[in-house]
Amino acid sequence: MAMPIRHRVATALLGLTIAAASCSAALAQKKYDTGASNTEIRIGNIVPYSGPASAYGVVGKAMAAVFKKANDDGGINGRKINFISYDDAYSPPKAVEQARKLVESDEVLFLFGTLGTASNTAIQKYLNAKKVPQLFVATGATKWNAPQTFPWTMGWLPSYQSESRIYAKYLIKEKPAAKIAVLYQNDDMGKDYLKGLKDGFASDPARIVAEESYEVAEPTIDSHVVRLKSSNPDVIIFFTTPKFGAQAIKKVGEMNWKPVTIVSNVSASTATVMRPAGMDNAQGVISAAYAKDASDPQWKDDAGMKAFDELLAKYMPETNRVDASAMTGYNMATTMVEVLRRCGDDLTRANVMKQAASLQQFAQGGLLPGVTLSTGPDDFQPIEQLQLMQFKGERWQLFGDVISGEIVGN
């Protein structure tokens, strides 16, 4: 029975080696960078809670609600999310200060959902130099999809250019001879939209017969609409923010003018644009969408919309559910939770980027059926599809297929 001593020692040694090996394997699985630990993941965020764009503050509040719910449900792989969200009042210098505070003082793992094109541009170089992910920025500018120059920055929203390319595709196919007039807001958003449209009509630029721009500070844009009418177009496109979208649609209706009207997704809300513009004037207006509109009754019994409503009721009852910003924040944070879940126990900055860049046709409850998120090492633009829709009666009706506005060779 008695094992020779030498044998026993050998067995013990073997046991030890195996134990040591499995131990180091377990250690290798759990990897952390600054901001992550066995119990916590710290995420930084910057949103304008005050200042000229304070309406977007709801985006930050919705994100906080999603993370709070994830924590209440037991956290992500056992870790609680600590979501630190600061106000930059939409001012780029303040955004730089807050970003540095988040990275150097609060020591977050990464920044998520920072809002505003100017603010994100201001912090992009700093974050990339520090190799801190700037994930899913809340702006539709096209420039966030540049993995070669800025490997730590990734967009989320379908870019404005993708969207206006889709309108161009639609018009080329369905209204081949129509003349087009465009009204756009004189800022990065409006100009991005215009560029996408012009690229879409690159083969036939003469189709765009008139362009007008307006400043955000203008009280009304009626005169611009009147001027566009004088060029006698068949199609009028409004690349506007909600307040001006409502004004423009209303003005077109008041003039008894019946062109094909297209408004950008930014101003497609039933509650804040179509109703103020007047339901009669809004009939037949065309737009495109990627997310579900909470004010649209067709999603009343939809499972995804129900989940959204439950979250709102429990965690942010004071928020107006039809505010499109709430849906945006909700959708972005849902993607973030999924990416973190996929990171497992490897919570390094590199792995967060890697997981964010390997989404494969990922669908979410808040997005339209058929719209999915896809990324890759060379594709940092998660959503590229939209579906066209037309306003009929009291709501938007989706039509046609989900179209991709992918920008090739960018």
Next chain:
Amino acid sequence: MSTAEDIVTEAPAVEAVPKRAMTLGFGTSLVVLAVLILVPLFVKNFIIFQLTMLLIYALAVLALNILTGGSGQFSLGQSAFYAVGAYTSAILMEHVGMNYALTLPIAGIVCFGFGFLFGQPALRLSGVYLALATFALATAMPQLLKLGYFEHWTGGVQGLVVTKPDAPELLQAMASWFHKSISQDMWLYYFTLAVGIAIYIASVNLLRSRSGRAFMAIRDNEIAASAMGVDVALYKTLAFGVSAGITGVAGGLGAIAVQFVAPDGYTITLAIQLFLGMVVGGVGWLPGSIVGSAFIIFVPNIAESFSKGLSGAVFGVLLFLVIFLVPHGARQVAIVAQQLIGKLKKN
């Protein structure tokens, strides 16, 4: 001159400040300087960055203080001069490839010229009317920066990204002997501090000089000043130019520290913040500029920590408290402190 005109041209109600009371004593100045030099050695880079911004805004507040506290003219357009300075530096650095330090005097000169020219027609106005004219300038500036005509240089709505300078190699080599390194933030802080001290000393001397006395004579009573032979028009525009020039240098430093310029960064909000900083620091008291600057940088952060949704309201309450309790700003606090110390010494 009719009575109506008399009312219009009446000098704004700025309390006369004796010359000596415009600055700190020699001893106190040295203590403040020592603190400003030593603090960055012990804090994180992020705090150093905040301190750099503190110095930069202090410079801009100081510039406004010379204009309002010195020559008695109001301006709500300082953000426009700040923007011109920032863009001048950014464009020279990024498009021309000029050294960052050299861009600052150019930004200062460009803004001096801009302020002097703007002062020409503006000096026909006084008091609230002048404030309105400068307000218009501040509102127009972000839109001017977006104009397609300048877009090639300004980057339009996208703005310009600026490269942050490293510390000079000589200094880095010296620091490495002590096994330390000088971060970009620390270098920029000391660079800003040096520029700030130079401008502060120059400003104090300016206000003590013949020109400074002319400014103050205009502030106290324009008619009496012109009767004594002061060229009112010249000195008023000069005050505008000097103020704009210093603001421009501050703007240039701001562009280098933030590494980014965009029209959205220089809205009327900035002009109002600078105005606020001047009032909180004490109108006409130059050292108060740094206190005012601290107020506009740190108090919004404090307000935000109370409540995100109501940060604006909390900020308003804090501001109201300051104005109610110490209407003359930091100067009042300093005077009280001085008296207390005097009493203690006697005992």
